[in-house]
Amino acid sequence: MIRLPFVLFFSALLxxxxxxxxxxxxxxxxxxxxxxxxxxxxxxxxxxxxxxxxDVTGQVFALxxxxxxxxxxxxxxxxxxxxxRNRQSINVDEVSLLKW
Amino acid sequence: xxAQEYAFLVLAMVGSVSAVAVxxxxxxxxxxxxxxxxxxxxxxxYLVLGAEFVGWVQILIYxxxxxxLFLFGLMLTKAPIGxxxxxxxxxxxxxxxxAGVFAGLVFLIQQAWPLQDASKSYGSFSGSTAVxxxxxxxxxxxxxxxxxxxxxxxxxGAIVLARKDDGA
Numbered sequence: 001m002i003r004l005p006f007v008l009f010f011s012a013l014l015x016x017x018x019x020x021x022x023x024x025x026x027x028x029x030x031x032x033x034x035x036x037x038x039x040x041x042x043x044x045x046x047x048x049x050x051x052x053x054x055d056v057t058g059q060v061f062a063l064x065x066x067x068x069x070x071x072x073x074x075x076x077x078x079x080x081x082x083x084x085r086n087r088q089s090i091n092v093d094e095v096s097l098l099k100w
Numbered sequence: 101x102x103a104q105e106y107a108f109l110v111l112a113m114v115g116s117v118s119a120v121a122v123x124x125x126x127x128x129x130x131x132x133x134x135x136x137x138x139x140x141x142x143x144x145x146y147l148v149l150g151a152e153f154v155g156w157v158q159i160l161i162y163x164x165x166x167x168x169l170f171l172f173g174l175m176l177t178k179a180p181i182g183x184x185x186x187x188x189x190x191x192x193x194x195x196x197x198x199a200g201v202f203a204g205l206v207f208l209i210q211q212a213w214p215l216q217d218a219s220k221s222y223g224s225f226s227g228s229t230a231v232x233x234x235x236x237x238x239x240x241x242x243x244x245x246x247x248x249x250x251x252x253x254x255x256x257g258a259i260v261l262a263r264k265d266d267g268a
Contacts, residue, residue: 001102002149008209010112010145014119014138016202021123023194024187029173030128033135036166037119040142043158051149051225056235059154059227063236066154066161067247071254073166077173078261084177093188 007048015041028080028090032073039069108148115141126186132170139163151227 014037021034043062050058084090118137125131139162146155236244 002105002108003213003215005209005213005215006105006108006112007145007149008213009206010116012202012205012209013116014142015205016198017116017119017123019201020194020198023197024123024191026188027128027186029170029177030123030131030186032173033131033170034123036135036162037122037138040139040162043154044142044145047146047149047151047154047227050151050227054225056225056227056231057239059151059232060235060240062151062154063157063232064240064243064247066157067251070161070166071251073169074254074258075261077169078258080173081176081262088178090177 002051004048004052007044007051011041011044011048014038014044026091026093028083028092029077031092032076032080035076036069036073039065039072104148108145111141111144111148115145128174128186129171132167132174135170136163136167139167150225153227153229153232 018034018036018038018041021037022031025031025034043065046058046062046065048058050056050062080090083095087094115138118134118141121134122131122138125134140159143155143158143162146152146158
């Protein structure tokens with residue numbers, strides 16, 4: 001018996017920390033970590049509502065989100081390593097080649 | 101307050117503190133280790149909520165695979181230490197936006213599910229492996245195949261991106 005608002009508050013805090021991390025970090029890997037925090041917030045919500053509604057669908061979609069997050073980290077780190085190989089830096093504010 | 105609620109609150113507090121530590125740590129390796137604590141706490145909250153399969157998958161995939169990938173990435177790139185090299189100049193705007201998002205979400209949650217209203221509590225739902233597997237392979241087989249294909253494409257894409265160009 002866990003009240004739903006507790007789950008939602010936890011998820012909101014994880015998501016806000018992720019938003020702050022994406023906006024404040026320069027290191028591309030730290031930005032990816034903050035994105036993982038936000039994806040986890042979504043998963044907490046999905047599992048919480050799955051228990052609240054007594055329906056397994058939320059847990060299935062949480063598994064799908066975990067799979068997409070794994071794919072995202074794989075591609076993201078490949079891009080980061082490619083960036084480091086070409087620029088010797090992974091600071092996102094120095095990567096402005098495509099910005100007019 | 102039930103025993104499960106106390107367990108959930110302890111796990112959520114540890115997870116929240118380490119989540120904030122992930123985005124404020126001055127050392128990138130420390131941030132990755134705080135991320136491990138956060139992900140373990142999130143996985144444990146899934147177990148407390150009754151979603152045992154998702155909980156163990158969370159611990160296996162996130163702590164076992166994704167954080168290891170992050171640590172490899174940190175070791176393959178130079179890992180500078182210190183707030184000025186890790187954070188950009190818009191840190192304060194980011195803090196305001198993050199706090200605003202949190203305040204807005206808390207307000208909306210409080211509107212929809214008032215914390216004082218104990219009648220809106222619920223019993224935990226058993227998401228055992230059998231139930232979850234039945235749902236995936238009966239109702240959600242097409243999304244499951246799409247996710248498999250996405251993972252394969254991401255795997256090939258990561259290899260293509262990260263390999264060295266030798267005369268290609």
